[in-house]
Amino acid sequence: MYRNLKGEIIKANLTIAKLAIKIGVTEKTLRNKINGETEFSWSEVLKIRKIVAPHLTLEELFEKANE
Numbered sequence: 001m002y003r004n005l006k007g008e009i010i011k012a013n014l015t016i017a018k019l020a021i022k023i024g025v026t027e028k029t030l031r032n033k034i035n036g037e038t039e040f041s042w043s044e045v046l047k048i049r050k051i052v053a054p055h056l057t058l059e060e061l062f063e064k065a066n067e
Helices: 003-011 018-022 025-034 042-052
Strands: none
Touching: 003 042, 018 025, 018 042
16 A cells, blocks of 8 residues: 555645546546556656655655555
């Protein structure tokens, strides 16, 4: 799971549904990716960072939480 990403989505005043539309995927697809069930594509990673948290590095934003 990408906890930093989830937090930054909230800070950006977005929902997962709104972000999914902005990057061109379904809400279910984005939820699966955030939860670590499927992988993000490189283009998705870049789009998300630009929209959600351009001030963070990719490593910070997409750090996986150990569960």
